[in-house]
Amino acid sequence: MSGEPMNEPSSAEAPGRSPGRSEVGSPTSSDAGPVIATRRLTKRYGGQLAVDGLDLSVPAGSVFGFLGPNGSGKTTTIRMLMGLIEPTSGTAHVLGRPMPRSTRAVLPQVGALIEGPALYGFLSGRDNLLRYDAADPTADPRTRRARVAAALERVGLVAASGKKAKAYSLGMKQRLGLAAALLQPRRLLVLDEPTNGLDPQGMREIRTLVRELASDGTTVFLSSHLLDEIEQVCTHAAVMNRGRLVVQGAVAELAAGAHGRLVVSTPDPVDAARVLKEQGVADVAVEGERVTGAPPARDLAEVNAALVTAGVRVRGFTLERASLEDAFVALTGEGFDVAG
Ligand SMILES: Nc1ncnc2c1ncn2[C@@H]1O[C@H](COP(=O)(O)OP(=O)(O)O)[C@@H](O)[C@H]1O
Numbered sequence: 262m263s264g265e266p267m268n269e270p271s272s273a274e275a276p277g278r279s280p281g282r283s284e285v286g287s288p289t290s291s292d293a294g295p296v297i298a299t300r301r302l303t304k305r306y307g308g309q310l311a312v313d314g315l316d317l318s319v320p321a322g323s324v325f326g327f328l329g330p331n332g333s334g335k336t337t338t339i340r341m342l343m344g345l346i347e348p349t350s351g352t353a354h355v356l357g358r359p360m361p362r363s364t365r366a367v368l369p370q371v372g373a374l375i376e377g378p379a380l381y382g383f384l385s386g387r388d389n390l391l392r393y394d395a396a397d398p399t400a401d402p403r404t405r406r407a408r409v410a411a412a413l414e415r416v417g418l419v420a421a422s423g424k425k426a427k428a429y430s431l432g433m434k435q436r437l438g439l440a441a442a443l444l445q446p447r448r449l450l451v452l453d454e455p456t457n458g459l460d461p462q463g464m465r466e467i468r469t470l471v472r473e474l475a476s477d478g479t480t481v482f483l484s485s486h487l488l489d490e491i492e493q494v495c496t497h498a499a500v501m502n503r504g505r506l507v508v509q510g511a512v513a514e515l516a517a518g519a520h521g522r523l524v525v526s527t528p529d530p531v532d533a534a535r536v537l538k539e540q541g542v543a544d545v546a547v548e549g550e551r552v553t554g555a556p557p558a559r560d561l562a563e564v565n566a567a568l569v570t571a572g573v574r575v576r577g578f579t580l581e582r583a584s585l586e587d588a589f590v591a592l593t594g595e596g597f598d599v600a601g
């Protein structure tokens with residue numbers, strides 16, 4: 262699957278999303294084409310390929326999930342995109358310009374949060390942001406306080422802004438890091454595992470914030486090892502495994518590419534499993550009173566009728582929608598193991 266834009270899920274409500282292009286790289290223009298485009302991007306550490314021949318295409322206006330188990334090369338890729346490390350080979354363009362060569366021109370337009378924000382614990386949240394803003398030579402000192410106040414407001418830290426950062430919870434620290442990334446209007450936000458270590462409430466807050474930012478037209482590129490997370494907030498995704506791209510595209514399209522599972526609830530699971538196999542259902546599995554399998558090509562009404570005819574008592578007969586996880590398993594033949 263290519264980075265071709267596809268229909269968005271109806272729940273994704275980011276306006277201003279232009280139909281992007283599937284061609285990778287457009288070095289002559291910073292306004293057309295994908296916001297991030299890599300070609301055969303590779304990083305080798307000793308004998309290990311941390312990132313292996315990556316072709317990534319991130320459409321403008323997307324909320325792009327960069328998904329993969331721990332150790333799959335997400336942070337290494339982000340470091341190369343931000344010009345923090347040099348690729349071993351291959352190219353990366355961000356906002357149409359080559360990295361790391363154009364780091365100085367590109368980074369002011371990009372808000373980034375990589376592996377936890379660097380904060381001064383002894384300073385208040387507000388003073389951290391004032392200091393951060395002061396380090397930006399393009400930031401007008403006369404409007405500094407207003408900028409900081411707006412960023413604090415945006416991430417919901419106004420009430421805690423006078424507290425020392427070391428007294429912040431992990432979620433508050435993440436939000437402060439996001440506030441720093443939001444001091445200036447950005448065309449692109451790059452967030453490396455922004456919900457890592459957060460409790461469910463903190464994760465919800467970050468998700469809401471990401472949706473709000475995207476609805477302003479900012480392209481958001483966020484990495485995660487949590488499939489769920491990506492399905493809930495992203496319009497597009499790329500899936501990494503062992504440094505390689507498994508697939509990329511619109512989230513709805515990726516999940517649709519994998520077949521759902523037929524699920525039968527019954528107090529007669531053994532008989533149900535037998536009948537389902539006879540009906541051409543592959544990969545039949547029994548878990549208690551739940552029998553699942555790969556849906557056959559034939560009409561499911563007939564499959565259901567065959568169960569009933571065979572005396573199987575059917576409580577439920579459904580086709581479960583495929584998730585990104587199903588897609589991952591189908592594509593790699595591996596479970597999505599987050600324990601790395
Ligand atoms: N500076 C480094 N030196 C050596 N190996 C590294 C370095 N950074 C990352 N790696 C290795 O590259 C692989 C990918 O790491 P990383 O990009 O951090 O993955 P992720 O962010 O998906 O968890 C891992 O096997 C990791 O151990």
Ligand SMILES: [Mg+2]
Nearest residue numbers: 335336337454
């Ligand atoms: Mg990482």
